[in-house]
Amino acid sequence: MTGTLYGLGVGPGDPELITLKAHRLLQQVPVIAYSVSREGQAPARTAVAPHIPVGCVEIPLNPSVDCDSKPDAATAEAALGDVATALDAGQDVAVLCAGDPLFYGSFLPVFGHLAERFPIEVIPGVSSLNACASALVTPLVAQGEQLLVAPASLPARTLTIRLSESDAAAITALPGHFAKVRDCLAATGLLPRSRYIEQATVGQQRILTLDQVDAEQIPDRSMVLMRRDSTDRTF
Amino acid sequence: MTGTLYGLGVGPGDPELITLKAHRLLQQVPVIAYSVSREGQAPARTAVAPHIPVGCVEIPLNPSVDCDSKPDAATAEAALGDVATALDAGQDVAVLCAGDPLFYGSFLPVFGHLAERFPIEVIPGVSSLNACASALVTPLVAQGEQLLVAPASLPARTLTIRLSESDAAAITALPGHFAKVRDCLAATGLLPRSRYIEQATVGQQRILTLDQVDAEQIPDRSMVLMRRDSTDRTF
Incomplete structure (x- = not known):
């Protein structure tokens, strides 16, 4: 049994604009992942920082999956390796996405690379x-x-x-x-x-x-x- | 001092897809209002029914402000009279809106009629x-x-x-x-x-x-x- 990959929309920035559902899942999943820009910023993580439970494993995704273009397979594999490993081990992983995951989202390259291999659930968010x-x-x-x-x-x-x-x-x-x-x-x-x-x-x-x-x-x-x-x- | 008119996006239907902010305001405002269709349905109220506190005053808005077209002034005045009375008395009123209030929302006719007279704050929601x-x-x-x-x-x-x-x-x-x-x-x-x-x-x-x-x-x-x-x- 592999884990489920959640595309977790966390809303536009105000930590109060996360949904009850995204908030609940954030308390339940053992692992979260989020894009980090070349400047070291992680807006999706910042938007929910007050809600991240102690002990949650965090996987920062390197800038190659920060843009919405499709990374080549080897680059994506390297960037998403820890995510795939956790899912293979049966752990649920929530990928935090600023705004809505499917609207110009940083979730899209993750989705493109892992959708065929793992069960996916998307939690919509308040978009920009x-x-x-x-x-x-x-x-x-x-x-x-x-x-x-x-x-x-x-x-x-x-x-x-x-x-x-x-x-x-x-x-x-x-x-x-x-x-x-x-x-x-x-x-x-x-x-x-x-x-x-x-x-x-x-x-x-x-x-x-x-x-x-x-x-x-x-x-x-x-x-x-x-x-x-x-x-x-x-x- | 008049009350504030909140356009409260309650999300697409799942009561868990309301934001923390909309949920908090729903606990705080003394008065809520929502559109009721000609068939007697109130989808925005249904989406948040589990979250409405006991004792909250409810103003159902008749079908003339359910559609997104602009009601004439007299019709809008009649339909929104109770909302305006509460605001004039200094009470905050939250108009519940399925999805997002400003995206084809049932909030738009309310907004069109009352925006000039009262302070307005819009809480974005997860849209359809x-x-x-x-x-x-x-x-x-x-x-x-x-x-x-x-x-x-x-x-x-x-x-x-x-x-x-x-x-x-x-x-x-x-x-x-x-x-x-x-x-x-x-x-x-x-x-x-x-x-x-x-x-x-x-x-x-x-x-x-x-x-x-x-x-x-x-x-x-x-x-x-x-x-x-x-x-x-x-x-």
Whole structure:
């Protein structure tokens, strides 16, 4: 009997935005794992630090599985070896994932590599998308509307067309692409209907108009939200 | 001093998928309100029924504010009169919202009507989008990909074009439009990459291929998810 691999959504950063279910599993599993960035940051662990029980075995995953791209098999095997060993030994392992595990999550490379070998259960979490809209206190998308969720890495022409077709949009993965995103929103006349949100739900949360943003100082997990309809409430 | 109006995301249905923060506020506020459908159902209340404290005052909101369309001012005033009275008397009121309050939520008409008059705080919740992807145990959207979230009420031609442009899609508000959605996915060759999910995270959860679905028997809050990339895992 192998253990079960849990993809555990821990929410957007505020330790109080974890679900009761994720909190319960965190108390039950003997082993947790989480991505660590090249800068040594582990946002998913930070989001639940107050809830991690004493004696829980921790497996930091090296940066090769921090990005959402697919690591090659040998790299993934090396990074996830301790996780696989625990599962093979019959221990349940919870992979902590900031936000929701299946929404641009750091869980995806783990899932891609281990889904065929072990039973998997995913516990959904509050995603950055919902956290950013709550921070703005503005509707994300209303009945009858279309929402586009797109990475800022799209070519400017594609992004401009998609924005022009959408009632609402969330632009993710901004670092290195912010100036282009601002230009696309300006080209479609949607700049006044857009806001930049950084570190939603954690202490350092900031909400800015796009002209206030320093394009060279964009942290990970920041987002731009746009909603075309201005009748409900102006930002 | 008026009370604060909380938009309280209670998650997709499983009472364990409420956040610690929503659970805490539910214990603290003296008054809760929630939408009741024409059939007498109150899914947001059902999702948190085990957590509602004895003595909490409950305000059921009539069906005129159950839909996400904007009720006219007089209708909204009548439906939300008790909420406004409690807030004016200095009591905090939590409006329970299935999923996330700002994502196609039943909170939106309440928000539209009362946001100008009272302080508002929104507590994000696990949305149906994340719950359905977790039920499928398949990535919702991965790095570099675009996700379309669209209502099934879109014209067939528009929906077909949007689907053909998207890496992943969530089609919501299916009742009355299911056959069209199936045709649009067939036209774009994406039928094998799509699944229908009903009642995600609650006891009656069902996952079906689209040809297994009875188009006349689609409950509210069901969803079709599509993901073009088949390399991670086949449904």
